[in-house]
Amino acid sequence: MKKLSYIILGLIIGALLTYFFCPRNPELDSMQTKLETAEKFELPKGLLKQDYAKELNNNWTKYRKPAVDSCAAMGGHKEDDRSVWWSSKEIRNYIKYAKKQADSLDYKITGYRVYLGVYGQEAGPEKCDLTTMFLVPTGKKRHAEASVSPFNFRGNDQDLPIPPLNRGGGGSGGYPN
Known part of the structure; x- marks a missing residue:
């Protein structure tokens, strides 16, 4: 029994010495960390060629x-105008803003809807009667109202009471060839 304990102690000491004194590849460790922390994403549905x-x-x-x-x-x-452009920074900022507003109003954002609109007289002569587009967050209440029916017939994606994103750069040019 005493010899078995010496063998086990020797294996433990050998494993520790191997761990601490064997050279490691810091580049490989760095790549592994990057892979583990990389943001995972799904391929978006509806992509066009x-x-x-x-x-x-x-x-x-x-x-x-x-x-x-x-x-x-x-x-x-x-x-x-036939297109509207927002910078990626503006869109990221709006998504953060909309999420914060939705949280404060107890809504969960499930998506965004793009609407076409037409400016009226209040927009001034340079924009009056021209097309615009704006982005509206959609979602549902976080805490649904109690119901006997397990089905939601009203739909889950209603426009949320959050100010839409407008004022993107307008453009009349078509899709670049």
């Missing part, structure tokens, strides 16, 4: 642009 996106944009130009621009011309404008 670039060629198909160009085709859709060309279809809009062919079938909608003349009608939209003729309406803009009645308001004294050469052409209407």
Whole structure:
């Protein structure tokens, strides 16, 4: 029995010496840490091939642009906006803002909806009657109202009472070829 304890003690000491004195590859350790802490993501649903996106944009130009621009011309404008641009910083900032607002109102954000709108007289002569787009957070109450039915017939993605994001840079150009 005494010899067995010496063998076990020897194995433990040998394992510790191996651990502390064997060279390690810090580059490999660093890569492992980066892999473990890297943000995981899912491939977004609804991705388009670039060629198909160009085709859709060309279809809009062919079938909608003349009608939209003729309406803009009645308001004294050469052409209407057909896209809106926000910087990635603005979008990230808005998402943080919307989440904070939703939390304070006891809502859970489930997505964002993009709406088309048209500026009125209050926007001034340079924007009046022109198209705009704005982003609205959608979601549901965190603590649903009690119900006998286990089904929610009202839908889960209602527009939340949070100020939408507008004032992106407008553009009349189409999808880049």
